């Protein structure tokens with residue numbers, strides 16, 4: 004049943020999370036040369052100028068005076084307790100900063116996903132029903148282009164159009180949707196389009212293919228043979244089953260959304276964790292980098308878990324096993 | 325490359341044209357599918373143009389891509405500079421031409437790394453099964469636990485710039501794809517008679533693997549390669565755009581966009597062309613990949 | 628006026644490899660309450676003929692010629708909405724694909740009520756009661772529980788009963804059963820055949836029964852049409868077609884089925900392969916496999932001609948065959 008499935012999935016996650024934690028731990032260890040020097044912003048030529056005491060302090064804080072496995076264990080045990088270390092730049096706990104900026108990322112991703120679905124569902128269904136007509140070609144053309152177009156370029160083009168030429172929308176800034184929903188939407192409009200474009204394109208293609216598959220199924224023919232109206236056959240029968248299949252890829256699409264948010268948040272100065280990640284990289288603030296990668300990866304893993312479970316719940320063939 | 329016509333596919337008996345089995349007629353059928361698919365041909369053409377440009381960049385460029393000419397900065401398209409100039413007055417067209425070199429240089433390495441690491445991993449996982457399979461696939465899962473673009477960013481952050489770290493940063497995220505494909509094929513072929521037979525007559529495991537099983541992976545791998553190229557070009561330009569790829573003044577499409585982005589008000593057209601170039605290149609690989617997939621899909625051989 | 632009148636029906640599939648003539652000039656009539664059995668090897672166009680009657684030929688297929696009259700109205704020129712009113716209400720269909728002809732995402736009850744709602748305007752308790760009645764009628768044990776089951780929870784035989792229940796929901800005048808038992812176990816097959824026959828008699832429906840199994844067809848139909856490569860090659864009263872076959876193909880089919888009385892004779896499958904509909908042989912499509920073929924068979928296409936009151940055949944030698952039926956029953960070398 005569902006509960007046991009969730010438990011089973013959680014068990015499967017254990018080794019994955021273990022490996023993920025090693026990966027994130029290694030981010031610092033992989034830095035070529037002396038990581039401590041790098042984090043202090045020193046190049047080989049300027050390394051002589053570094054304050055010895057500052058160097059030793061950081062080295063100790065990061066645990067570089069201990070062997071690798073010990074360092075890992077120390078790090079993990081702290082992470083599990085919610086201690087992600089201190090930002091080298093702001094000197095504040097990493098977790099605090101992350102939590103502060105996490106909602107913006109999630110709100111943007113959700114807005115983008117909703118927008119993507121609102122466009123993709125009708126587009127995919129209509130394209131399939133009108134296969135090989137101009138509507139279909141139009142939808143497929145858009146989705147091919149949506150997949151191919153780099154998001155940062157789309158962002159720049161939208162800024163040129165909406166902010167520079169028309170002056171309709173702000174190109175930077177953020178307000179919480181919980182406080183000022185309308186203002187949030189104004190600010191989120193362009194970032195959400197940019198972030199959701201390729202997701203929408205993928206979903207459209209996938210839904211169209213799935214819909215064509217369903218429309219060729221025997222049960223659709225049987226439903227038509229019973230004299231059911233086209234709308235009932237298409238929406239109630241074929242589309243329901245297609246959407247069920249689409250749920251499975253929504254989980255994978257969050258990879259696109261979370262991955263893409265790094266660029267989108269940076270361009271639109273959106274104060275989320277993904278732009279925090281890049282700020283961390285630019286400032287060589289590795290604890291921040293680690294924390295941001297960790298939280299984004301966990302989010303992704305968690306969403307996939309939820310989607311998997313939701314799928315099991317939605318499909319009667321599975322639910323009633 | 326061999327095209328496997330799946331014999332077990334339930335095709336209506338009437339569909340079996342005389343001589344479906346011969347190699348020549350398979351080629352003819354393949355050509356029919358391809359030539360009917362004009363979009364795939366278009367994709368192939370775009371790829372060819374891209375490769376050609378990358379190879380013959382010095383011959384095609386109209387200017388030195390690194391030649392600074394402040395007086396003529398941020399020009400729109402015109403006779404002197406076909407696609408205008410950038411912030412430093414460098415010729416956009418020539419930089420795009422050289423940018424193809426950068427893009428392909430990175431993409432080839434990254435794609436190769438993904439395939440070369442992923443194929444054997446998948447083969448080993450599928451062939452030995454059990455413990456080995458579980459371990460390998462958990463590794464793959466943990467790679468997949470990072471959204472692809474994020475993984476690339478994190479890896480570049482850790483490894484620093486440079487060609488090799490770009491290869492790794494971009495290539496690692498596609499390892500699981502190849503591993504999964506090969507593992508799937510190996511698992512499905514392992515039980516087939518001819519593999520059993522080869523084992524019976526005492527061929528070594530490795531020879532069975534490479535001689536009998538891997539040829540069956542060729543088609544899906546080629547398809548994946550095409551999509552992977554598109555992906556690699558996209559990630560390379562994204563990283564460059566974020567300033568995590570090659571340092572300036574390298575001619576890289578993503579970097580060109582990064583450099584122009586603060587000056588959008590002054591010359592939006594300078595941002596138009598690099599983006600179009602990236603999109604068209606990616607579109608080319610995607611269309612070609614779609615076409616190949618249709619081609620290799622046995623269902624498409626039926627009437 | 629006959630209930631159903633199919634005249635010169637042609638259906639073609641426009642595939643990338645060429646045009647497939649799946650149905651090539653099929654004509655037959657069906658009176659009220661009559662049963663017609665259609666037999667033929669796989670790919671001979673039986674299902675396509677059946678789907679044409681409901682105008683459900685799907686891409687890349689198109690009905691390219693002929694007419695289909697139901698109670699005098701031409702179904703092929705009718706408006707879509709009028710055809711929909713006939714489907715499932717005047718003409719119902721039961722399919723071969725037992726496992727997949729119900730939507731896996733809805734309960735049996737919902738899929739039954741849906742038809743009652745669309746055609747009879749029933750809803751709520753009334754529709755539920757009708758659905759229960761129907762399930763009882765098609766002898767589904769424990770109909771109340773079955774209503775809330777999903778298709779995957781039912782056996783093949785049970786699903787086919789549900790399908791029959793849906794098909795007879797509106798008391799149609801014509802039931803098309805396209806190999807309704809092929810996918811079922813032998814024991815279940817007999818039950819479903821009995822059920823169909825009972826329902827037919829109770830409701831006075833006409834029935835088109837399609838099968839590649841002569842024995843099954845013989846059991847339920849009064850008249851039989853034998854199809855080969857998209858054409859009817861022999862048609863007539865059941866006993867006529869069986870006992871004095873006029874077409875070598877029919878004779879071949881009968882030799883291919885094991886019969887109790889002829890156990891000593893080895894089973895004789897018809898030699899040769901079913902022809903490719905893309906490249907049909909010239910002349911009589913059967914001549915490449917026909918034991919009696921002569922030179923003219925490769926040139927002249929025989930027409931479906933009437934040889935007796937209730938017996939048609941499309942063979943140049945139908946006239947001679949009448950007298951040589953017995954010798955031909957022996958293996959021809």
Ligand SMILES: Nc1ncnc2c1ncn2[C@@H]1O[C@H](COP(=O)(O)OP(=O)(O)OP(=O)(O)O)[C@@H](O)[C@H]1O
Pocket residue numbers: 336338339627640642647649667668669670671672673674675676685686687688839904
């Ligand atoms: N979707 C399709 N595309 C192309 N050709 C088709 C299609 N459907 C049917 N055909 C052609 O129509 C012919 C007749 O098919 P049909 O399904 O009527 O055969 P059948 O007599 O019902 O066979 P079976 O006993 O297998 O059900 C087939 O041989 C096939 O060539």
Ligand SMILES: [Mg+2]
Pocket residue numbers: 673674675723805806
């Ligand atoms: Mg059939």
